[in-house]
Amino acid sequence: MAIKGISLEEEYKKNTGTTPADIKKLREWLKTQPHLPGEYMTDLDLILIYHCCDHSAEVSKQVLDLHYTLRTLFTNFFKDRAVDKKTEQNLHNVLLLPLETRSRNDDAVFYCRLLDYEPKNFEFAKSLRSVLMILDLWQFEEGTWPGFVLIFDLDGLKLGHLTKLDVQTIQQFLYYLQEAMLVKVKGLHFLNAPSFMDRLMMMIKPFMKKELLEVLTIHQIGAKTLDKFVPMVALPKEAGGEFKSFDQCRDEILARLRANKEFFVQENKKRVIEAKRPGKPKTISDIFGSVEGSFKKLEID
Template identity: 55%
Template sequence: MALKQISIQREYEKNPEISPEDIAQLREWLVTQPHLPGELLTDLDLLLVYHCCERSMQVSKQVLDLHYTLRTMFTQFFHNRSVDKKIEFTLDTVLICPLPTRSTDGNKVIYARLLDNDPRNFFFPDIARAFMMIFDLLQYEEGTWPGLVLIIDMDQSVLAHLGRLELMVLKKVLYFVQECMLVKLKQICFINAPPFVDKLMMLIRPLINKTLMDIIKIHPVGTDTMFKTVPRAAFPKESGGEYKSYNKIKEEQLDRLKSNQDFFQQENKRRVSEPLRPGARPNNVDNIFGIQGSFKKLDID
């Protein structure tokens, strides 16, 4: 079924430290930026930016600009999004599951794992694209959270999957998450981590800053330390929890995406027009990494 966007009034109730005047001020600045899709951005969009930037007006401006700049440039993940055969194949390969139960600190939790462990079916750009579609729809419906915990279950991962990670694609994903994803990222947890997880970390470490590195948590196979953050019962049934089955979750996620194609048709229009960018040379993929330093600070528990 088509989802209903959370109301801006509900967001003001959830975040009493944010006022309509704050959002109006950000809107006033947006009017002066002809390269940005300001007329297509709702007050909820602006509030999501302002919230994740800890109510800093200057940082919010920088992150908002970079967020939509990267959505324009990173075409593998964001161009002309729709529920096509690639997305359907991806959701048969990887489970991406927002859990209804919050973490012990009240943060939103997304659980991800392989459903098909054949490395030949592992296409990381398509997985990143599917994840962002599910995430965008979830945020459209639920709005802000105190923070986000991302759990990646590696129990079906094999070393050959690392060979399927294209370095530039990985760099783009991590840069987007680190610099301008509109959420307060609290933890990235690798659970059931095999011995070769150290090789994954060797790939990741040069691509991220210390702040992001510090929120990555490794939970080796056979440990139950993850359950101190997220209760065991919150996980899907096949993972030892009491939530729905993998297949039921997969079917529901695909149905959610298919039922909200209009959302993605409209979101596809929210892109940057570089020739209209005032007072600066147009950005491109070659010069975007490292642009103007690091803006958004991640929260560390």
Template identity: 50%
Template sequence: MSVPVEVLVQKEYTKNIKMRLEDIQSIGDWLKQQPHLPQEYITDLEIILAYHSCEGCIEQTTKVIDLNYTLRTLFSFYQNRRIDISLETALHTWLITFLDTPTKKGYSAIYCQLLDADPQKFVYNDVVKAFVMLMDLWQWEKGTVPGVAVILNMDKVSVSHLSRMDLNVAQQFFYFLQEAMFVRLKEFHFINASNFIDTLMSMVKPFMKKEMLDILKIHPVGSDSLEEYIPKAALPKEAGGENKEGNVLRDEIWNKIKSNEEFFEAELKKRVEESKRPGGPKTMSTFFSGFEGSFKKLEID
């Protein structure tokens, strides 16, 4: 958070020739009329991120802004942003990092890889929390990008890990990723996919829209097909790339998170006051009919 937001905003107008100041101001005026939204804490940078993710459509941008902060208030992985032992365990169990090399279409790639294969250390909600925390921080620093590609390395992932997935959290995560996150999601890759990828897909496919299924690519163990999208050299050494080793990247990410504690404390203020929402409050059941207790952790033989 060392760079003033005004500087970051001006940078966006410089790099995005289609960014219309009057549109951003119009959305800001709309925001001031929304008593339930955290107006005083939402910056022009976040309006710009939303506007860019909606391809410059003002009406869609206002809907996504409202939805984004509503879901931040409701969803479990946005409830606790403390930098504590549970977050440290998540980020030492899973490597979650942005790669320096863009995809061949110019998209920014976020890479996820299991570092510790012990299923008992895998807490799905904590890993999702870590993912969205890093996304928020990265967007604040990076600003808009042409698109985002997610690369999930399934090496070391076992059926025991799948059995520890909380499907309520998975439903929330995929809904947020597809409907409310201020990004243009362009690619989603499973690499080193083993024979139980069908089990995983049967779990998460109900939460994916057709548009996401269309960009989903599954690369089996031993396949080099990911290289059609991004050079293999971009990956960590353990994945056959020329990047740093996973443990080094892990430590860099953890240190970055720790040094930005104030950012996450400030982000916690960006929540909705449902009692002030015109037309009445929204709850989890607004988005997921019969949500309460609708899923439990999957039991796999």
């Protein structure tokens, strides 16, 4: 069934501190930015941005620009997104599940794991592309969250999987997660850490900022230590929880995506037209060559 997005009335009832007047001001500024997809952006898009930037108008403007710039430049993740055969096949290899239960701190929790343990069938960039598709649809449905927790269950991970991880995809995903994803990242958990976890950390740590490392927790194989952060009962049955089976979860996610194909048709329109950007057009090298610091944590005098 096609998802009906959260209404503005429901969102404002959350009392997050965002007001219609705040969003109106951001919308007025947006009209002065010809390269941004303002005509396709909803008030909910603006609310998500303003919320994750802790109600700073100046930081919101910078994150808004960066968010849509990265969605235009990071083509591996965002170009021509559709619920097609490739997407569906990928979701038979990995389970990507927004949990119905919140964290102990009431944060939204996203759970990821392998379903197919054969390294040759693992497609890293496609899996992250699917993560971002499901996350977008989930935010459209629920609006803002106090925070966001990401769980990677490494059960079944083999050394062969590490050879499928490429540096560019790791760099782009972690940059987007830390600088431009419209959430407040409150936790990053690796469950069932394999004996070669140090090798995986060597690959990803160079792209992680201090703030992300501070919320990173590594859980040993079979440990119940996640329960301190997220109730373990919320996980699928085969992962030690009391939720549905892997197959049920996968089938429900696939059905949800199939019923909401039009959502991605519309979302694909929200891209930057660099030729219209005041000043010089931005490229990937501009992003990784010159952007220093975290916009989300920028201090405005």
